[in-house]
Amino acid sequence: MANAPLARALLPLLLSTCAAQDFQQRGFLETSATIYPQAAPNDSGHIIGESLLRYEASYKVRPWLRLSGAIDASFDTHHQVERSLHLDWQDRSLRRPALSAREFKVTISRGKFTAELGKQFIRWGKADILNPTDRFAPKDFLTVTDAGFLPITAARLIYDTGADSLDLVWQPRFTPSRTPLLNERWTVLPDSITGIPLRDLGSEFPGRSSFGARWNHIGAGYEFSASFFDGFNSLPLFRGSSSGSAESVDVQRFYPALRLYGADAAIPLHWFTVKTEAAYYTSPDKQQDEYVIYVIQFERQIKELSIVAGYAGDAVTSHTPTLQFSPELGFARAILAHAQYTIDSNRSVAMDLAVRQNGQGSWLRSTYSQTFGQHWRATIGVAWIRGDPADFLGQYHRNSYGILAVRYSF
Amino acid sequence: MSKKFLHAVLLLLPAAQAQDARQIVAESQKRAQSQSQQYEGTLEVIGSANKVSIKHWIFDRFGSFGSSKAILRFAAPPEVKGVALLIVNHPDRASDQWMWIPSLERDRRVSVQDRSTRFFGTDFSFEDLEERDVNQFDYRLLGEETVDGQPCWKIESKPKESKSSQYTSVVLVIRQDIYLAIQIENYTKDKLIRRIHYSDIQQSDSIWTGRTVEVFDATRNSRTVLKLEKLRYNIPLKDADFTIEALRRG
Numbered sequence A: 001m002a003n004a005p006l007a008r009a010l011l012p013l014l015l016s017t018c019a020a021q022d023f024q025q026r027g028f029l030e031t032s033a034t035i036y037p038q039a040a041p042n043d044s045g046h047i048i049g050e051s052l053l054r055y056e057a058s059y060k061v062r063p064w065l066r067l068s069g070a071i072d073a074s075f076d077t078h079h080q081v082e083r084s085l086h087l088d089w090q091d092r093s094l095r096r097p098a099l100s101a102r103e104f105k106v107t108i109s110r111g112k113f114t115a116e117l118g119k120q121f122i123r124w125g126k127a128d129i130l131n132p133t134d135r136f137a138p139k140d141f142l143t144v145t146d147a148g149f150l151p152i153t154a155a156r157l158i159y160d161t162g163a164d165s166l167d168l169v170w171q172p173r174f175t176p177s178r179t180p181l182l183n184e185r186w187t188v189l190p191d192s193i194t195g196i197p198l199r200d201l202g203s204e205f206p207g208r209s210s211f212g213a214r215w216n217h218i219g220a221g222y223e224f225s226a227s228f229f230d231g232f233n234s235l236p237l238f239r240g241s242s243s244g245s246a247e248s249v250d251v252q253r254f255y256p257a258l259r260l261y262g263a264d265a266a267i268p269l270h271w272f273t274v275k276t277e278a279a280y281y282t283s284p285d286k287q288q289d290e291y292v293i294y295v296i297q298f299e300r301q302i303k304e305l306s307i308v309a310g311y312a313g314d315a316v317t318s319h320t321p322t323l324q325f326s327p328e329l330g331f332a333r334a335i336l337a338h339a340q341y342t343i344d345s346n347r348s349v350a351m352d353l354a355v356r357q358n359g360q361g362s363w364l365r366s367t368y369s370q371t372f373g374q375h376w377r378a379t380i381g382v383a384w385i386r387g388d389p390a391d392f393l394g395q396y397h398r399n400s401y402g403i404l405a406v407r408y409s410f
Numbered sequence B: 001m002s003k004k005f006l007h008a009v010l011l012l013l014p015a016a017q018a019q020d021a022r023q024i025v026a027e028s029q030k031r032a033q034s035q036s037q038q039y040e041g042t043l044e045v046i047g048s049a050n051k052v053s054i055k056h057w058i059f060d061r062f063g064s065f066g067s068s069k070a071i072l073r074f075a076a077p078p079e080v081k082g083v084a085l086l087i088v089n090h091p092d093r094a095s096d097q098w099m100w101i102p103s104l105e106r107d108r109r110v111s112v113q114d115r116s117t118r119f120f121g122t123d124f125s126f127e128d129l130e131e132r133d134v135n136q137f138d139y140r141l142l143g144e145e146t147v148d149g150q151p152c153w154k155i156e157s158k159p160k161e162s163k164s165s166q167y168t169s170v171v172l173v174i175r176q177d178i179y180l181a182i183q184i185e186n187y188t189k190d191k192l193i194r195r196i197h198y199s200d201i202q203q204s205d206s207i208w209t210g211r212t213v214e215v216f217d218a219t220r221n222s223r224t225v226l227k228l229e230k231l232r233y234n235i236p237l238k239d240a241d242f243t244i245e246a247l248r249r250g
Helices: A004-022 B003-032 B244-249
Strands: A023-035 A047-062 A065-076 A099-110 A113-120 A152-160 A164-171 A198-204 A210-219 A222-232 A237-242 A249-254 A257-268 A273-282 A290-302 A305-318 A334-342 A347-356 A361-372 A376-387 A401-409 B036-046 B052-062 B069-076 B084-088 B096-101 B106-109 B137-147 B150-159 B169-175 B181-188 B191-204 B207-217 B222-233
Touching: A004 A047, A047 A099, A099 B244, A113 B244, A152 B244, B003 B137, B003 B150, B003 B169, B003 B207, B084 B244, B096 B244, B106 B244, B137 B169, B191 B222
Parallel strands: A198 A249
Antiparallel strands: A023 A047, A023 A401, A047 A065, A065 A099, A099 A113, A113 A152, A152 A164, A164 A210, A210 A222, A222 A257, A237 A249, A257 A273, A273 A290, A290 A305, A305 A334, A334 A347, A347 A361, A361 A376, A376 A401, B036 B052, B036 B222, B052 B069, B069 B084, B084 B096, B096 B106, B137 B150, B150 B169, B169 B181, B181 B191, B191 B207, B207 B222
């Protein structure tokens, strides 16, 4: 064939063009300064500087095969971030890793089936203010009121017909939520142990895998899901014991078994959309409380103003005396709201609010954000926390803060 | 001509005109019909202070008019890269819409009560992104006039009671030679809200299309210019590419 050499010569060019079209990347570098006007008993720091570089890339090898990866590089001035530069895959460390694999997965899609294998984010639920059914989504709670999600290592199979989808998840290795560090302001210690040194013995992780299934149905004017989870709570219980000398207390985290039955729904009505979500948390090993958390929220967009407001409640059905870090219960029995107003294509203001129904804890955060050109965004905000030290939110009453963040996106 | 006959003609005239207007719009819709559509859009949003911001999106549509499905993915600016919107149109009710926001790692059902909301800082409203089905409106022929040097029909459409819309009336300008709508003026109680003008008319895969779409928001005195690049019709897309799962996996 006369044109074979020409074809051979053009093939790499053609392939590189295809590769360019199927390769996507994005990321950002964000630097922020958080200012806490008040000192906390266990944390005298007033200003924390943080930087995060995130890079995400994906490549469609074949129409049915995609590879995705993302890396976070972090640094801070408050030692919430580790100083060693190894690439962390597990996300099990107490401090945030300096370099972490945020996502590394293979996506295979064939017709109505999609399989995803590797490190990935899995989000369940429909509500925006609180997601009790979102069980494969551990969080980084180093700053409790501004928690980000952590990825998990899992195998996921989804069958989606458009009207119905079935989502099966198997998580072979447990990923915990990252709790506030004991020597920093988002851990509020009881008065009874004030002054006693604490020895952090780390965490005891479960060995068994977790499994979950979720069915979602989209009907005419409604959408609902039912979900099941059998695994472990990503939020820890604490085991405390006196050390030999009795001059310090040893603290260790462990993770109770959790079986959860959940449901969520979204119903667009004439004036607003109702989204609701509920989950029944049971404890097969009887190590933690059994309870129901439910959320009902109303959502409305009025021109450029978006408002989401609702109530999160809980009902404990079986109590087990434990020391548990549970922001989910902490944000329940509360009115929660989020509002955002888009001033123009470059500027917006937003407000988040949580008020406990007994009035013993409240949190209000407002931010103003503006873009400059195609790449830069600056955000300035304040968070105001008030309440009773016995309340989950109120205990952080010394942690009101101001924040200034600058982001360069690419 | 008897008085009786003239009376009958006068009575029938509005009905005949309505029929004509509807037929014109139906023909326009028929000629624009395609099984699928794909383009890369470049948007220039020009604010009232002449401040320009540029966005890029990739648009895929499967099916047509009342029962079509579409996915729109932002490719730029970097901050919104990866944000995507799935629109599932229904012939008998408002569309269902879900948004994928990469930073949240989840899809979000978009509330559609107020579809006058601007779409991501552009001058398009969410309703403007929906496809209009001829059966959801009543029509009246307003007359004929020359627009952009071409003889056109001017047709008023009003949403039927069953169709919820931010606009109380819409004036369509349809070219007589190719049955293409080249201007859409959207009114709320006689006040112009948005004018959408199509220019750079070209034939792609036998379908006449305005490759440049200019949206003027009269209430904000701002405008968005959308240029359609790499436009293709009737490409082999699949229904399975227009699900929430497809929205998520990108």
